[in-house]
Each structure stands twice: as C-alpha cells, then as structure tokens.
Amino acid sequence: MKKPYYIDFPQEHFEGQMHRYRCVSCQEETTTINGRLEGHLPTCTYRLKLEKAGYEAVGCSEKPASNDADDFD
Numbered sequence: 001m002k003k004p005y006y007i008d009f010p011q012e013h014f015e016g017q018m019h020r021y022r023c024v025s026c027q028e029e030t031t032t033i034n035g036r037l038e039g040h041l042p043t044c045t046y047r048l049k050l051e052k053a054g055y056e057a058v059g060c061s062e063k064p065a066s067n068d069a070d071d072f073d
Helices: 045-052
Strands: 013-016 017-023
Touching: none
Parallel strands: none
Antiparallel strands: 013 017
C-alpha cells in the first residue's frame, strides 16, 4: 500500500522552539522527515508499524534536479 504523505505520526515540540516539531518515537525533526516514511529512522516504531502493515513510500528514489543559477541563461 502507498500513501502520498506520512504525517499522522505522534509529534512533540522542541523545548523552547515554538515552530519546531519532531517524531515522538525516533526524535527526527519533521522537516527532515518531510512526509516520507523513509525520513524516520529505521528503528522508529511508527515506521516499523507501517512497514509491517505493508505501507511504503511513494515517489522516486532519485534526487531532484538542481536549480543552480548557472543552469539558467
């Protein structure tokens, strides 16, 4: 099974940081996770639970193309 985004994981604030959150299970920052299952650590209980249920990430594994200023003339 696939979902476009995996954002239903339990989150908590970073202490003293109003707009920064992290996964309760693996402590990865939500901006690092970026809605991807593989953004969680391999030992994360949320990730392991979904992988055991048959979920996987959607999208390609290739890096997106760079948009450096030198690419556009």
